[in-house]
Structure formats: C-alpha cells, structure tokens
Amino acid sequence: MRVSASKVELYAAMRRDHRAGLSMRALERKYGVTWRTIRRALDSNWPEPRKEQGPRPSRLDPYKPLIDAMLRADLDAPPKQKHTVKRIFDRLLDEHAADGISYQMVRAYVAVRRKDVRWEAGRGPEEMFVPQTHMPGDEAEVDFGDVHVLAGVPTRCYLFSLRLSYSGKAVHRVSASCGQEAFFEGHVHAFSVLGGVPRGKIRYDNLKAAVKQVLGFSRQRTEPERWIAFRSHWGIESFYCRPGIEGAHEKGGVEGQIGYFRRNHFVPVPEVAMLAELNEMVDRWDVQDEARRIRSRTKTVGEYFAMEQPQLKSLPIEPFETGRWFTPRVDRYGQITVRSNRYSVPVRLIGRTLRVLAHASELVVFDDGREVARHERLSTQGGSRLVLDHYLEALIRKPGAFPGSTALEQARSAGRFTPVHDAWWDAARAAHGDKDGTKALIEVLLLARHMNHECLVAGLAVALRVGALTADAVALEARKVADSDGNDPSAPAPSPKPAGQGRATVTFLDEWRLSHLPPDTRPLPSVAVYDQLLRKSRGGSTPSEGEAT
Structure with a gap:
C-alpha cells in the first residue's frame, strides 16, 4: 500500500487554508473535493494509504501447482538437467493441453517462484556473499x-x-x-x-x-x-x-x-x-x-x-630456475620433439641427445653446455618451428631439396627470405642452371652467419641490378654497406634501387683485394742465379749451341 505525493501536498494545502480562515464549503469550491475528503485532511496530516487491489485472475492459475512441482523436483536434479522456462512451457502444452497460456506468462511466474520454492524447501538463496576485510600485505x-x-x-x-x-x-x-x-x-x-x-x-x-x-x-x-x-x-x-x-x-x-x-x-x-x-x-x-x-x-x-x-616479505637471495629440462634425441630430419612440438637444430647434431631448457615463451637447446639453438615456443600441439640456417650444410649437398623444404616456407612467412632473395635466385638459376644457381644462393645464405641480415639483402639487390650472380660479389657489396654504416652511424643504410634506374657497378672480390694492397716497388724476379748452378754441374764450361741444357 502506498500514498501519492500529490495527495500529501493537497492535504497540506487544505490544512493551511483552513488555518487561514476558509470554511469547509469554501475549501470544497477551491479544491473540487467532497466534505469527507476535507474532513479527513483536517483530522490527519497524512492521507490514508490506498488499498491495493488483489491479484487478478490469470489463465495460468490452474497450472501454477504443476509449475511449482517441477521447480521442487529441480532442487535435487543434476545441475545440467534442470527445467528451463522453455521446457516447463513445452510440458504444459504437451502433457496438460494448456493451450490458453503464453510463454511470457510462464517466464514471469518462474522468475519469481523459483527463488520462493528454494526458501520454502529450506535451501536458502541461490548465492550469498559476505564482505571481507583484507590487511595490507597479507593476501x-x-x-x-x-x-x-x-x-x-x-x-x-x-x-x-x-x-x-x-x-x-x-x-x-x-x-x-x-x-x-x-x-x-x-x-x-x-x-x-x-x-x-x-x-x-x-x-x-x-x-x-x-x-x-x-x-x-x-x-x-x-x-x-x-x-x-x-x-x-x-x-x-x-x-x-x-x-x-x-x-x-x-x-x-x-x-x-x-x-x-x-x-x-x-x-x-x-x-x-x-x-x-x-x-x-x-x-x-x-x-x-x-x-x-x-x-x-x-x-x-x-x-x-x-x-x-x-x-610484504623480502625476496629470497638465490634465484629459482623456472624452466624445465628435457633430453630429446635429434631425429634424421634434424629436429627434436618437446611437448608434442618439433624444433630444428643444426643437422650436424643428428642422432645426438641434447639438453633442452623450456621456458614459458622460449626454448633453449644445449650441446655439451654450449647453446646451439633458440626458438620461440609454440602454443599449439603438433606444430613445427624450423630455422633455414640449420639445414644449409645438408642443402648444399642436396640442392634439389631446397625449393620444397619446409624451412624455406617458414623463412618466407617470417620475412627472413625476402623477395630480393627470390629474384636473385631466379637470375642465378637462369645463368648457371638449377643446381649451380641454387648452390650459389645457399652460399649467400651461409654469409648471414657472420653478416647483418639487412646489409646482406642490400648487397643482394646491388648484385642483382648489375648481374653479378656469385656469392663473392654479394659478400663484397654487403661489406661495403656494413663499412658505410660503420664509418657514419647516423647515415641510413642505402636502399636498393629498382632495376634500370641509375648506374650500378660491382667490384669482384679478386680485384677488390688487389686494389687494397700497398704498391709493390720490388724489382721483377729473375732466374739468372740458377744458371750459375748449371755451369758448375758441367765443369764450368758453357754449353755449346745445339747441346741440351
């Protein structure tokens, strides 16, 4: 039961006017109400609450006991096999021919009645939380x-x-x-x-x-x-x-x-x-x-x-190794298996048992205490992470396996094998044949072990523009780029120009070595001193014309 705020204000206004001298009849005319309303306002400053209407009859009333029985049965049912509102509605239609009800009627009733059924059965609320106080540094x-x-x-x-x-x-x-x-x-x-x-x-x-x-x-x-x-x-x-x-x-x-x-x-x-x-x-x-x-x-x-x-408590002095050690054996594909994933190692280690330290995000491989490989750890199962550099010694002996190798595809996906590599490879195969051209590319890839990757790509681009399709030429141009970066650290690395633009020159390795030697001022060599030995062996006589010397 509730009281309208406007009715409270009306009662207050009538009491105020009555104290000012207005009669009850004048109050009736001013406010348009009956004398009974004025009498109640003068007798009490708080209006009587309005009587609330009882629940209206519903077409769902005959079926409410059936719904309550289903909800009580759910109290002891398995968690995933309780009645949903849709299931209750379907059962009322199928088992009790309740054609006059709607899904919305059932949903509104179940939303209120489900909690009441738990209370009536002594089960308490579905979930209850108790406020907690935490002390500093405690939990x-x-x-x-x-x-x-x-x-x-x-x-x-x-x-x-x-x-x-x-x-x-x-x-x-x-x-x-x-x-x-x-x-x-x-x-x-x-x-x-x-x-x-x-x-x-x-x-x-x-x-x-x-x-x-x-x-x-x-x-x-x-x-x-x-x-x-x-x-x-x-x-x-x-x-x-x-x-x-x-x-x-x-x-x-x-x-x-x-x-x-x-x-x-x-x-x-x-x-x-x-x-x-x-x-x-x-x-x-x-x-x-x-x-x-x-x-x-x-x-x-x-x-x-x-x-x-x-x-907080102070930290311990000694560290704790969080990684886990494994001892896998390298298979014939140059791979080790750790937690159902495969990782590559240098092919020279095939058949050996290595020690692997697996961290959360990376995996480090050791051979006799020396690190031989490091991989970012895979989060899937049954995957593989292969490094092209690990297979170069085998591929230079089997260049035919290079184009379809999985390591090459992963290198392309990771951006380590660039379109510049592909263009230089195509030109080398066209000039030297598939086998020799692929070997030349593998020799270039071997240079990456002691050269910067960006400098090597720049050297490839320059060598490609001038048609220098040997590993020596690529190495020399890459060293030029590296030397220019070393002399002026603030100067950016030269970007390769498209083919046909500008004049590019290439210096071959033998010419470059000769040009960097100091000038040779020594006289030309002579074999005249050896003629004296010949004269001594003949008794000091000079051989005559026609005699063998």
Missing part, C-alpha cells in the same frame, strides 16, 4: 585468462595475473601457454615488480600447474613436487578455492581484474611481432593502472600499494 590472488593477439595471424595466448587483495595492485604477464613454466615465471616476475611476497595466503584455482589431485570435498590437495619446491623457496602459503564455478567468487578480485585488463588494454586486438614486445606493453599498462580508483575508494591503487609494499 593475494592468482589466475590465468585467455587473450588474443595478432602475430601475423590471430593467436591465442594466456594472461597471468597476480593481484594484491588490499591495494588492488596487479601484475600481468603474457605467455604462449598456461603450463607450469608460465605459472612459475609469472610469479617470479610479479614478486620482482612488487618487491616482496605476501605474508599470508595466495588464492588459486585447481589448475594442473599447482594441483595434481583434489582430495574429496575438502580443501586438501596433492601438489606436484616442483610446485612444492617453488612454494618453499619463495615462502608461499597456498589456498585452493572450491572446484568449478562455485569457487570463482572466492577469488573474485583477480577474476574481475583480468576482465578489466582485457577490456581496457586488449581492445582493439594488439598487433605485435614477438611476445617480448607485448610484455613490454603490458608492463607499461600495469604502471598506468596504478592511477585508477576501484569503486568508491578514496585513494588510487598506487597510493594504497605504497602503504602495502613495506608490509
């Missing part, structure tokens, strides 16, 4: 979230987030996977940025990197050994939320933080060449977010963190 929350970036093609990555519960300060890290290596590296990066470790609990999901097995319905978990060692090293006290969606609210701060960070910094989708470049951007965004306020707080995240940071 934190950790979680992973999915993000997409453009690295040539749309690529799915994983966003690690560690958020302090008191200040709301969060540190993020993007990696190619959400495995244990990324989990560890995210913690190490976050602790180094925060300058300490929370003194109390850190809340986690039941992710595989930290939980091997959930023991019944309790909070106890079986943890992997590496995670136990990592926690012990950093002094982390873990707290695991309830499995599934029911435990998401137990670390709602980091759940909301990931959504906020993704909406505000990954829209539009960032386009980067490498994850290292993206993580530099993420570090800048973390600093920017310190200036924001969370809900109705009086201070910014950065101001609260300045008060919280001294309360």
Whole structure:
C-alpha cells in the first residue's frame, strides 16, 4: 500500500487554508473535493494509504501447482538437467493441453517462484556473499585468462595475473601457454615488480600447474613436487578455492581484474611481432593502472600499494630456475620433439641427445653446455618451428631439396627470405642452371652467419641490378654497406634501387683485394742465379749451341 505525493501536498494545502480562515464549503469550491475528503485532511496530516487491489485472475492459475512441482523436483536434479522456462512451457502444452497460456506468462511466474520454492524447501538463496576485510600485505590472488593477439595471424595466448587483495595492485604477464613454466615465471616476475611476497595466503584455482589431485570435498590437495619446491623457496602459503564455478567468487578480485585488463588494454586486438614486445606493453599498462580508483575508494591503487609494499616479505637471495629440462634425441630430419612440438637444430647434431631448457615463451637447446639453438615456443600441439640456417650444410649437398623444404616456407612467412632473395635466385638459376644457381644462393645464405641480415639483402639487390650472380660479389657489396654504416652511424643504410634506374657497378672480390694492397716497388724476379748452378754441374764450361741444357 502506498500514498501519492500529490495527495500529501493537497492535504497540506487544505490544512493551511483552513488555518487561514476558509470554511469547509469554501475549501470544497477551491479544491473540487467532497466534505469527507476535507474532513479527513483536517483530522490527519497524512492521507490514508490506498488499498491495493488483489491479484487478478490469470489463465495460468490452474497450472501454477504443476509449475511449482517441477521447480521442487529441480532442487535435487543434476545441475545440467534442470527445467528451463522453455521446457516447463513445452510440458504444459504437451502433457496438460494448456493451450490458453503464453510463454511470457510462464517466464514471469518462474522468475519469481523459483527463488520462493528454494526458501520454502529450506535451501536458502541461490548465492550469498559476505564482505571481507583484507590487511595490507597479507593476501593475494592468482589466475590465468585467455587473450588474443595478432602475430601475423590471430593467436591465442594466456594472461597471468597476480593481484594484491588490499591495494588492488596487479601484475600481468603474457605467455604462449598456461603450463607450469608460465605459472612459475609469472610469479617470479610479479614478486620482482612488487618487491616482496605476501605474508599470508595466495588464492588459486585447481589448475594442473599447482594441483595434481583434489582430495574429496575438502580443501586438501596433492601438489606436484616442483610446485612444492617453488612454494618453499619463495615462502608461499597456498589456498585452493572450491572446484568449478562455485569457487570463482572466492577469488573474485583477480577474476574481475583480468576482465578489466582485457577490456581496457586488449581492445582493439594488439598487433605485435614477438611476445617480448607485448610484455613490454603490458608492463607499461600495469604502471598506468596504478592511477585508477576501484569503486568508491578514496585513494588510487598506487597510493594504497605504497602503504602495502613495506608490509610484504623480502625476496629470497638465490634465484629459482623456472624452466624445465628435457633430453630429446635429434631425429634424421634434424629436429627434436618437446611437448608434442618439433624444433630444428643444426643437422650436424643428428642422432645426438641434447639438453633442452623450456621456458614459458622460449626454448633453449644445449650441446655439451654450449647453446646451439633458440626458438620461440609454440602454443599449439603438433606444430613445427624450423630455422633455414640449420639445414644449409645438408642443402648444399642436396640442392634439389631446397625449393620444397619446409624451412624455406617458414623463412618466407617470417620475412627472413625476402623477395630480393627470390629474384636473385631466379637470375642465378637462369645463368648457371638449377643446381649451380641454387648452390650459389645457399652460399649467400651461409654469409648471414657472420653478416647483418639487412646489409646482406642490400648487397643482394646491388648484385642483382648489375648481374653479378656469385656469392663473392654479394659478400663484397654487403661489406661495403656494413663499412658505410660503420664509418657514419647516423647515415641510413642505402636502399636498393629498382632495376634500370641509375648506374650500378660491382667490384669482384679478386680485384677488390688487389686494389687494397700497398704498391709493390720490388724489382721483377729473375732466374739468372740458377744458371750459375748449371755451369758448375758441367765443369764450368758453357754449353755449346745445339747441346741440351
């Protein structure tokens, strides 16, 4: 029951006029009301509330007990096999011939009645939250979230987030996977940025990197050994939320933080060449977010963190190796397999067993303690990452395998094998034949091991314009570009001109070497001294004409 605000104002006006001397009849004429209304206004300054009408009869009334029975049956039904409004409506039509009702009637009734049925059964509300107070430096929350970036093609990555519960300060890290290596590296990066470790609990999901097995319905978990060692090293006290969606609210701060960070910094989708470049951007965004306020707080995240940071535990002195070691064997294709993905190594290592250190975003290969290969880690399964340089020694012996090699296609996709390479290769094959022309190109690619890639491409372009189709000519022109850059660091590298424009010259390697030698002032060599030996062998006599000497 409710009272209209206009009626309260009307009562106040009539009481005011009556005190001013107006009679009841005058009040009737002025306000156009009956004497009963005036009498009620003079007797009470608050109007009587209007009686609310009872519920109107509905065509759904005969079927409401049936709907209640379905909702009560849902209380003990499996979570994914409860009645939806559509299913209730269909059952009323099929089983009870309820042709006079509409879907909107059923939906409006179920929206109110479902909660009442839970209360009547003593189940309480569907979800209830209790406000919590967090002490500075005491707790934190950790979680992973999915993000997409453009690295040539749309690529799915994983966003690690560690958020302090008191200040709301969060540190993020993007990696190619959400495995244990990324989990560890995210913690190490976050602790180094925060300058300490929370003194109390850190809340986690039941992710595989930290939980091997959930023991019944309790909070106890079986943890992997590496995670136990990592926690012990950093002094982390873990707290695991309830499995599934029911435990998401137990670390709602980091759940909301990931959504906020993704909406505000990954829209539009960032386009980067490498994850290292993206993580530099993420570090800048973390600093920017310190200036924001969370809900109705009086201070910014950065101001609260300045008060919280001294309360954190100090960092350990010794580092902890976050990567995982593997010992794969190199197959006959010059590849190793790590976590169902294949990576190339130099073909001279075929048949050997190597040591591989796998980090979250990169993979380093060692042979007898020496680094022999380094790859950006693949986030898919069954993929391959091949480096063309690893196969050059084999390809120079088998040039026929070069055009269709997978490493060549990946080099083209990555931009390492440019259109200038293709044009020079076509010209070399036209001049020397397929086999010799391909060998010449492989010799040029071998130069990249001790020459700058940009200088080598510029040398290729110059050699192509003048028709110098040998590796020596390309090497010489590349050295010219490198020397010009070294003499004047501020001068940009010369850009190759299109064929037919300007006059380009090329100096062959033997001519270049001779031109750089100092002038030779020595007399020409003579063999006259050897004639004296001939005379001594003949007894000092000079050979006569016609006699053999």
